[in-house]
Amino acid sequence: MINFEYTRVSSAKAAVSTKAKHAASQFIAGGTNLVDLMKKGVTAPQRLIDINALPLKDISNDAKGLTIGALVPNSVAAENNLVTEKYPLLAMALNAGASAQLRNMATTGGNIMQRTRCPYFYDITMPCNKRQPQSGCGAMEGYNRMHAIFGASEKCIAVHPSDMCVALAALNATVHVSGAKGEKKISFVDFHRLPGDTPQLDNNLQTGELITAVHIPSNRFNKSYYLKVRDRLSYAFALVSVAVALEVSDGVIKSASIAMGGVAHKPWRLTVVS
Template identity: 65%
Template sequence: MNQFQYMRVTNPKAAVAAVSKDNTTMFLAGGTNLIDLMKRGVEAPEKLVDITRIPLNTIEKTATGLRIGALAKNTAVAEHELVVKNFPLLSMALNAGASPQLRNMATIGGNMMQRTRCSYFYDTALPCNKREPGSGCGAIGGYNRMHAIFGTSTKCIAVHPSDMCIALVALDATVNVSGPKGDRRIPFADFHRLPGDTPQKDNMLQPGELIMSVDLPMNGFAGNSHYLKVRDRASYAFALVSVGVGLKMSGNTIQDVRLAMGGVAHKPWRLTEAEKFLKGKPATEATFKQAAELAMKGAKGHGENDFKLTMAPNSIVEALKTAAKTA
């Protein structure tokens, strides 16, 4: 790990000013991902700006739903009464991630910013366009069992690692940020990027921008939500495939639905075509299988991850059955 400077700030304005001065300075919150990246030489900031003293850890009701501060810890959010009652999908997704120790340290904003766990990205001796643009993508034609089947490019097939973000994209969250040019709001569905020709860019944040909070609108999905995570072991493992579901039911009819997947793309993958199909349909296994078939349009395996082409639709059906309570 390279030597670096450290400073602590107590308000957003000071944090933004400190990071905006140059591109070798980074924010530090829980550090559960950034410190690992620094140890491996993937990230080498010359200065870290500690933002943990900024009062951004509140979880509170708003006129339209719930606001979660960017520095709220994952455990605190997962266990918060308002989250468990009104947004159980978010609670389930957070509890499916990492380990209790990491959830106690990791923050909501940091969770959104975590980087891929692709082995080529983490090993500085191997080619990776995300880490070193122009060096190539070792996973294409290499070891790609964990990699994407949607939205890939010739430059990158890495996947976004977060469980929480799958719930947030399904729940139509909005990200509030502050930066040198002022404040702005970003729909969560637009926050993360597909790789395209610039896989080194994970999200839509501008230089110096700080995540302040996340807003969740109220919805009717609390009674029929489920987060399914298929992984190699029961804990401390990233998703091979995950599915977040929220259903609004009237008897056995689906009035409204939110559906998203993880472990399959460079960003949280919203299944909008499947959602449109499911609205007004009966909650039956046949309906769910048709929705899963729609959801898989455009999916492409890369060799070792071809099994996801079967696992993904099966997982969609299973998650929908559980959420609809027909399983």
């Protein structure tokens, strides 16, 4: 077993400053992805910074839209009345993910930050440019049935596995971030990255930054659906998924927003149809 230190923090400021002090540390929220990665030797943080005591568990709504705290469990968000009534697409996507037990532990922030499920990333005996830059890519000539069909590079064909993020991309969400330089907001479509020459970077969050919330702007979409195609009806990642939000009036589609999951290194927005 690899030893690590553990610190529990109670404010976003303390989380950010503790991270700045300890370079080889990682935040832990629900732990459903990070602990697996540690057990498999994919990552070995010297310190875990437990953020579960932070006051980031609220869901609130105003005229501008809905804000979901980074520590809201996926199951709580999926069952929240504001979410089910105003943003049913998000509730559908959340309920399509993982299992009930996992959704009870998984958080909004952790879901956005979860890493790829590419088997070569998890198998430390295999080359993987995402896990170990410049080591090669086992998936390229290997088992790659669940890999990227859009936006891949010669270095990496892994996909982002989240269901929730596909709905957030279609709903034009914004990620709220706290860091050493203060607060900032990142548009959801700009949050995750394509692999290019740096597949080790999943997203544009800078070292030490903490996700505090996700905001979904009010919209006129009155029809939406999340369709996930997978090998099993439950507890399986998407082969491909699609989040569709439409504004329909008198039988005519006035506006549309569509994103796909399981097909690229990031949720894939189909901007031409929007």
